[in-house]
Amino acid sequence: MxxxxxxxxxxxxxxxxxxxxxxxxxxxxxxxxxxxxxxxxxxxxxxxxxxxxLPLVRGNPRMGVPVAKVGKFIGIGLNYYDHAEEMGLPIPKEPIVFMKATTCLSGADDPVMLPKGSKKTDWEVELGIIIGTRARYVSEKDAEKHIAGYCVINDLSEREYQFEQGSQWDKGKGCDTFGPVGPWLVTRDEVYQVNKLDLYLELNGKRMQTGSTENMIFSVAQIVSYLSQYMTLEPGDVIATGTPPGVGNARKPKRFLKKGDFLRLGIAGLGEQQQDVIAYQQY
Known part of the structure; x- marks a missing residue:
């Protein structure tokens, strides 16, 4: 479903x-x-x-985050071999874990708002995991049993906040609107080869990211099992599993988002997101 x-x-x-x-x-x-x-x-x-x-819904309503009451929004960094290579960084021996603030969650097609004074906001198309049942110290073999389904995530990142203002990635990952999720949750039973899904992202109609989850360093099962050794994963928790190559920070010259840009991104079988980039606004 x-x-x-x-x-x-x-x-x-x-x-x-x-x-x-x-x-x-x-x-x-x-x-x-x-x-x-x-x-x-x-x-x-x-x-x-x-x-x-069931009643048919008319029109084209906005799609919100496909799961309510998200308790944790967890990210995995440098989880694609080809992305680590483009960044000139060594292959991680263990998953790199960071947290995204739940206040950054937004609908799949909601506008992306640049943080106040931001100059290095970047894009990252990612496979998202949504936890279905509590996971604590689970094995890789049993990990997928704890997954409700999968979704598309844009793990937006402000690179100056992330890399140039201390050692904590979280500051660059949790800005308002930096977590578009959806448009829907595809239940686990309908995703047959989660480790062989094609991903893409376009900026203003130009392809920036092309990848496959088969290039992930740590698989879906490994990620869920690993995280469950250090924290209890609860139903509704969302995990962003890393991005393929093509981010703005790795391009030559670097390319970051600016007001008026338009993003389109998706994953085979999991849907597509479209986002206008807007300037910071108080609300």
Whole structure:
């Protein structure tokens, strides 16, 4: 299934995309798509509902973050062999872990807002993992059982904040709007080869990133297992698994986002995001 949350920010309703690509309303069945709806049992129950019987949603509503009440937003750095190479950095021996503030979460097509005074905001298309059941000290063999599904993430990063203002990556990763997630959560049972998915990102119509999850240094199962040794992963937690080559910081000359830019990015089978880049604004 493709599960979504649609509508105005803070007023999203639960829904799903049916086999014909049409948006169906789930609000008569569940209140929201949050941690309680992400277990295998809950997803199986939803899958048994005749989708054609659900109300059809007209128009083209905004897609919000496909899961509510995200507790943790975790990132993995330098997780593609070809991205580490373009950055001129050694292959990590263990996953590089950082946190993205949950306040940076936004819908797949919401505008990307440049931080106040930012000059080095960069893009990163990434495979996202959404946890379905609690994971604590799980093995690689059992790790995928704890995953509800997968999604597209743009792990936006302010490189000056990340690399030039101390040693903590988190400052450059958690700015408002720096975490577009979605447009939907594709349940685990529909993603057959998660370690062989094509990714892409375009800036103003020009291809910047082309990659495949088969070039990940640490696989999905390795990431979930590794993280569970150091923190309890809860239903609804989101993990960004790293980006392929082609980021602005590695280009010659470097290219960073500016007001008026337009991003389009996606992953095979998981959907596409489109974002206008706007200047900082107080709200």
């Amino acid at each position: 493709k599960l979504v949350r649609y509508g105005r920010p803070g007023k999203e309703k639960p829904g799903l995309i049916d086999d014909e690509g049409k948006l169906r309303d789930l609000s008569g069945v569940i209140d929201d798509i949050g941690p309680e709806q992400l277990s295998d049992k809950a997803i199986k129950k939803l899958s048994k509902i005749p989708h054609a019987d």
